[in-house]
Amino acid sequence: MLDAGLDLFGTRGYAGTTVDAVCRRAAVSTRNFYEEFGNRLDLLVAVGERIAAQAFAAWTTEYAPPPGTRRAAAALRARVAALVHALVDDPRVARIVFVESLALEPEGVERRRELMAIFPAWIASYLDGHFATLGIPPRRRRALARAAFGAGVELVSTWVLEGRDGGAPGERGTVDDLVDDVVAASALVLQLGPVGASTGGRGDH
Numbered sequence: 319m320l321d322a323g324l325d326l327f328g329t330r331g332y333a334g335t336t337v338d339a340v341c342r343r344a345a346v347s348t349r350n351f352y353e354e355f356g357n358r359l360d361l362l363v364a365v366g367e368r369i370a371a372q373a374f375a376a377w378t379t380e381y382a383p384p385p386g387t388r389r390a391a392a393a394l395r396a397r398v399a400a401l402v403h404a405l406v407d408d409p410r411v412a413r414i415v416f417v418e419s420l421a422l423e424p425e426g427v428e429r430r431r432e433l434m435a436i437f438p439a440w441i442a443s444y445l446d447g448h449f450a451t452l453g454i455p456p457r458r459r460r461a462l463a464r465a466a467f468g469a470g471v472e473l474v475s476t477w478v479l480e481g482r483d484g485g486a487p488g489e490r491g492t493v494d495d496l497v498d499d500v501v502a503a504s505a506l507v508l509q510l511g512p513v514g515a516s517t518g519g520r521g522d523h
Contacts, residue, residue: 328410376404438463466507
């Protein structure tokens with residue numbers, strides 16, 4: 319049913335998906351559905367939780383040495399690239415994360431916020447030593463981590479929506495361009511110093 323939910327919510331949208339359609343796609347009865355989920359929203363939240371877990375795994379699995387080491391800049395980009403690709407490579411995932419989940423009932427929006435909070439919390443923990451070296455107090459560290467993650471989400475969201483709206487490909491840029499933008503914004507907010515762009519995006523790199 320999670321696979322069916324991903325496919326239907328990611329193509330038809332939340333409003334255009336019924337419980338009956340999910341059951342037909344998953345080859346289960348409505349009774350089976352209601353044994354697992356209370357309604358469509360519960361299924362969408364479950365699909366979102368699986369996407370969040372996969373995205374977090376992509377982000378944390380990519381090894382990154384602490385800031386200040388020689389490989390830190392390349393590792394930061396590798397981690398950001400892994401996360402961005404996890405969110406945009408499958409158009410169904412991108413639609414659920416950046417379109418459908420933003421049009422939910424209040425309880426769904428709150429659950430989305432809770433799921434997303436794990437990312438800045440991890441960033442703040444990972445960069446604890448870096449922030450300590452700069453003399454940044456704990457409250458500000460959490461704020462900077464949230465700001466960096468929020469900026470990244472906004473950049474990816476805009477990129478996804480511009481693609482849905484049929485924007486000019488040259489103006490939208492490639493996924494490599496998007497990764498470069500997220501890395502640059504994150505490094506600036508987190509005070510990581512200059513981070514070079516990839517060589518696989520724009521031709522002027």
